[in-house]
Amino acid sequence: MFSEYQHLRIPGPTPISPEVQRAMERTILGHRSGEFSKIFGEVLIKAKRLFQTNQDVLIVAASGTGALEMAVANLVEPGDQVLVIVTGVFGGRFAKIAKAFQAEVLTCEFEYGKAADPEQIREMLVQNPKIKAVFATHCETSTGVVNPIKEIAEIVNETNAVFVVDSVSALVGMDLKMDEWGVDIAVTASHKALGLPPGLALIAVSQKAWQVIEETHSTRFYFDLKAYKENAIKNTTPFTGPVSLVFGLSTSIDLIEQEGLENSFARHKLLRDMVRKAAIALGLSLLVENDQDASCTVTAIKGDERFDPEQLRKVLREDYKIVAAGGQQHLKGKIFRIGHMGYTHPMDILTTIAGLELALKQIGYPVELGKGIKAAEEEWLYAQNIGK
Amino acid sequence: MFSEYQHLRIPGPTPISPEVQRAMERTILGHRSGEFSKIFGEVLIKAKRLFQTNQDVLIVAASGTGALEMAVANLVEPGDQVLVIVTGVFGGRFAKIAKAFQAEVLTCEFEYGKAADPEQIREMLVQNPKIKAVFATHCETSTGVVNPIKEIAEIVNETNAVFVVDSVSALVGMDLKMDEWGVDIAVTASHKALGLPPGLALIAVSQKAWQVIEETHSTRFYFDLKAYKENAIKNTTPFTGPVSLVFGLSTSIDLIEQEGLENSFARHKLLRDMVRKAAIALGLSLLVENDQDASCTVTAIKGDERFDPEQLRKVLREDYKIVAAGGQQHLKGKIFRIGHMGYTHPMDILTTIAGLELALKQIGYPVELGKGIKAAEEEWLYAQNIGK
Known part of the structure; x- marks a missing residue:
């Protein structure tokens, strides 16, 4: 029984609302159809409000780690020095990805169960002025720690480094004012506070980040942000988009905005x-x-x-x-x-x-x-x- | 949200399980199609086990009150004397239906919140030997009383009266051994312990009841049990059957039998x-x-x-x-x-x-x-x- x-x-x-479940059961559409493009274009606009940004938000068929890799792959060339703030497993994963992309990875590690101390990050940045990007975890899912993203952003913004935030298990559940705080890239995934099944990730990219991406020549194809941006202008994706999850995301955002x-x-x-x-x-x-x-x-x-x-x-x-x-x-x-x-x-x-x-x-x-x-x-x- | x-x-x-929900979402079939008849025939057999009977169980597109009327309509001619045991609103409804069919209605009423006393029923039957049918409510939904159906059945079975039980809000939740106890007609509905939406009722009919039905000439058409029986032999219904609810009922019975x-x-x-x-x-x-x-x-x-x-x-x-x-x-x-x-x-x-x-x-x-x-x-x- x-x-x-x-x-x-x-x-x-996480649990899925009946509204989102039904939305995903809508008759499947071709990913290049005009009908889907209309929905997709609307979702890209609505999604900006979740990140509290006026800058670009892009959608990729991937789970959270795919979105983390997308951030790294577009910012890091071999030999680039990056700083990863590690407060648990998912901070550690950011470091692993950066190493896989042959970055020179500096880490600022904190005891599991404790939040990152912005002053230690400031010190690292002062001592290592070549740091190109700082990677932080908003909610460290492995420990239940929330890191002080606003404070870290202030410090990173005193440098030229881009600030990347893994907000996979935080966005919508906790505040992230991307533009106001000065976050350059923020990513989230469908199966957390958005209440969708896994398989869709969102990545928000600032103007400052785009400049760095433009100059970064790294190994990337599926996760090439520029391809997503060029296609987003035409309300589509470079590769097959997660059509049903996009239907669900549209309803999910509506529900979130009903609540506020x-x-x-x-x-x-x-x-x-x-x-x-x-x-x-x-x-x-x-x-x-x-x-x-x-x-x-x-x-x-x-x-x-x-x-x-x-x-x-x-x-x-x-x-x-x-x-x-x-x-x-x-x-x-x-x-x-x-x-x-x-x-x-x-x-x-x-x-x-x-x-x-x-x-x-x-x-x-x-x-x-x-x-x-x-x-x-x-x-x-x-x-x-x-x-x- | x-x-x-x-x-x-x-x-x-009542709440609907995901298994039943999905079963009902199966592509709709024609109610006279061979595919549906196969499912319907299987459900009629499986449903017998819920009533713990080897006698006929029939399905009608109606809610609980429709099934109560079906019992009355097939047993009561104008002027027939019947006894209705009233322990609350739904016992009262049985009496109302019997009156609508112009029966001479005797009632055995009990204080709301108290179960029926079998001895008082025995007394009524002894004093009124012409009583043709006794109507009882298994679970009186309006008060949460369960009546002692087994004991009442024993008493009714000492007479020639047929014993009709409204088990709408009881069947599957509480024991009803139709054959062993000697219940002649038992009815239930889909939206109670079966965990389906409303719209389908089940009616189980004993051999003894069929004899009375055969001799009863009352005003009935949609609720004519003989028509349902004749069609059930051919795995179909006299009028359009509740196709999707039958899909759900099949799964519901499977879940109940998994639990036991x-x-x-x-x-x-x-x-x-x-x-x-x-x-x-x-x-x-x-x-x-x-x-x-x-x-x-x-x-x-x-x-x-x-x-x-x-x-x-x-x-x-x-x-x-x-x-x-x-x-x-x-x-x-x-x-x-x-x-x-x-x-x-x-x-x-x-x-x-x-x-x-x-x-x-x-x-x-x-x-x-x-x-x-x-x-x-x-x-x-x-x-x-x-x-x-």
Whole structure:
């Protein structure tokens, strides 16, 4: 009966709204048809508002890592010096891609669970004036850290380096004012806060970035941004575009704009605060201790001598239909992660917390049933100004 | 963003599984096509197992009341004496239909919230030996009462009367052994525990009932059971059948049989017990005081001087996305009802209870947040033999 029933609480793919699901079920169109071009052109314009930019936003059929590579491939020639800010697995991935493109990669690494310190980045930039590009992760999905993009942008903008932001698991869930803050390239992917299946990535490119791209002669073909720009002017893609995902994206953006970006940020913050308050009430330890550094889209909770996160995840999934994520790389087996982005309502968080209480109880963790729910409910009432 | 988001917790229509949804999206077929007849014939056989019968089960395009009328229309001639057991609105509806067909209607009425007493029915039958048919409601949807169908059947079977059971909101959620208990006609509808949209009704007919139907000359055309029987032999319907709902029903029965009828009954009982325990923990009053009389598919909770059920329902729906039902007729404004049948997982009940706690708090009811969840969680753990 319930083999497909689940509450998908990993940090992407995320649940899909019925509106987006239906939009994607629209009769498929040819990717070069006039009908599709009309929709595609409208989506390219609407998507700018998500990045809060008036500059170019392009769409590519790829998942998040494809979009990261697209940024690197268009900015980095062999031997170019770049700085990668590493606060977890996905910062590390940026560094790996840059190395694959034969950059001279400098890294500014921070302890997992801590946000990047802008002052250390300033120091690196001062000491290495040849740095051509700085790569940062907005939300570090592997730890649930949000990095201070606005502050880092200010520092990078004191130099000639272009500033590239991986906002894959952040955009729409947390603020990113591309133009106002001075971000040069920002990328995101469909299966996070946009609430679509994986397979579509968005890349926003500033005028400053285009100048660098123009002068950069690197190995690129599928990810050649100039080809996407030239085709976008004609409301099409250089290669076959992800037609159904574009239908879905159009509806997804409409839903986001119905809610309003500011309201979306506030909702994601509420979801985070509900999860964090519940975890603390249940005596659990948060990987990101500082609220200010905690992502509004994903929360990592540490295992300890009282429970094994992998055993917890198994029980959560099998008995309580809650699918949580585990830790990655050296955090494997040490944390579990709850995604709370996109088409996620505060009620879904209460469902998740209820499942968490039961699963903890089942594996022998000393839990007082109802205590996590109480904390999460209080947080929600507080956010609504109820019962203050 | 969340305009379609809701937790539908009325006693039908009920949530639809993705499996059933997809099945209904199958390309439509002609209702007289060989392809459809093959599916229809298989469904008629599979449906017998839901009623635990080897006798005929027929399908009609109608909602529940249509199926009730079908039973009456084929058994009642003007002037026939019938007995209707009334424990709420839907028992009352059976009486109304019988009156519309000019029967001499005797009723055995019970206080709303109480189950029928078989001994009173025995007395009525003894005193009125001409009673041709007895009509009973299995689950009285308006109050959440389950009537003792097995016991009533025993009593009716001591007479020549045919025994008709409205199992619209009960079948699959609670046991109904049509053949073993001696029920002559049992009806159900698609939008309850079968987890389909409304529009399809099932009617199971015993050999004894067919004999009475054969001799009954009443006003009927669309609901003429003999026409359905004659066509069912040829795997078709006398009039246009509800093709897509039949696709869905086929998958619905497969899912029910994957779970197993006994497991389905146990799950529905758990859902009931979770709701009842949570309500009591929150200091609420149940309309059906006695556990044994309480339906496993719907629970009615009484308002009192501390809260108005209609205000509660409004807040539940608007702020917490839980759609509960109100009271009907003289119970309007006095109770609210939570449906828990069909494609409903225990996690859904926890979600509902969390919403209930918040809505109660919001309207000023003295609620201790988390207490209802704790009680429901404990009930579930108990049912799983966890933490005993």
